[in-house]
Amino acid sequence: MDIRKLKTPEEYLEAETLQRTVWNFPDREIIPLNELVILQKHGGHVFGAFDGRVLAGFCFGIPAYRDGKAYHYSRMLGVLPGRQDSGIGYAMKLKQREYVLKQGLDLVVWTFDPLQSRNAYLNIEKLGSVIREYMVNLYPSSGSRFNEGLESDRFTTEWWIASKRVRDAIQGRRAKHDLDVFTPAIRTQVSEAGWREPVDVVLKRGAKRISVEIPDDIDALKKDDLQLAQRWRKATREAFLAAFKKGYVVHGLASIPEIGRRRSFYLLEEGYRVR
Secondary structure (H helix, E strand, C coil), X not given: XXXXXXXXXXXXXXHHHHHHHHHCCCHHHCCCHHHHHHHHHXXXXXXXXXXXXXXXXXEEEEEEEECCEEEEEEEEEEECCCCCCCCHHHHHHHHHHHHHHHCCCCEEEEEECXXXXXXXXXXXXXXXXXXXEEECCCCCCCCCHHHCCCCCCXXXXXXXXXCHHHHHHHCCCCCCCCHHHCEECEEEEECCCCCEEEEEECCCCCCCEEEEEECCXXXXXXXXXXXXXXXXXXXXXXXXXXXXXXXXXXXXXXXXXECCEEEEEXXXXXXXXXX
């Protein structure tokens, strides 16, 4: 797999096609060739992952500034269906880290759906990012297939690329999590159909560490029971907004087996600091 900057008009057009394939975007949401070329020439990057002549993955980011801090915003990363568990996305993030470090920056920021456990595992456990911001319905009229049926709530991911935490994560030195020391913020039960469902949200006073459960496969749940998926959106939104307001930070993701499925939990700690 060759990961490099896009060079030719044909490669940029392939990146447009990949966006349609991966996200099912309508034309108005496609980032076009002209914009990608300009971003590449003015401090941003547009990387492609090439398997021979096939553009199997694509990502781009831009310089950003917020609250007195210069950083890099990772706008989009997508991998062709059928290749999404092959490590391409992870490899592109490492390429991005290398590029941003050379710019003299130490932070990369991006967003993702809090209910997508696969993305959460990559972002938190494999890359070492942390989360302390939750945005409600960020893309209210998005045509992406991943947003269908649910409001487009998003986490803001902080990837402190020069930190020991991130170096340890990308070298495979990830901490083992003891789920028992995290107080559940969402009480759940098993529905008649076999899905976990949220019962209520409770943030107990004095809990230094809490966990927030999510469905292990939100896309499968949406197909089977959209109303239950919407209840999960509402319950997790309530839990995260309250937790972040109190100073909790997401720093881990744990899962445990359950008959026929798995259970996934975000792990949060009050006042957690990246080192």
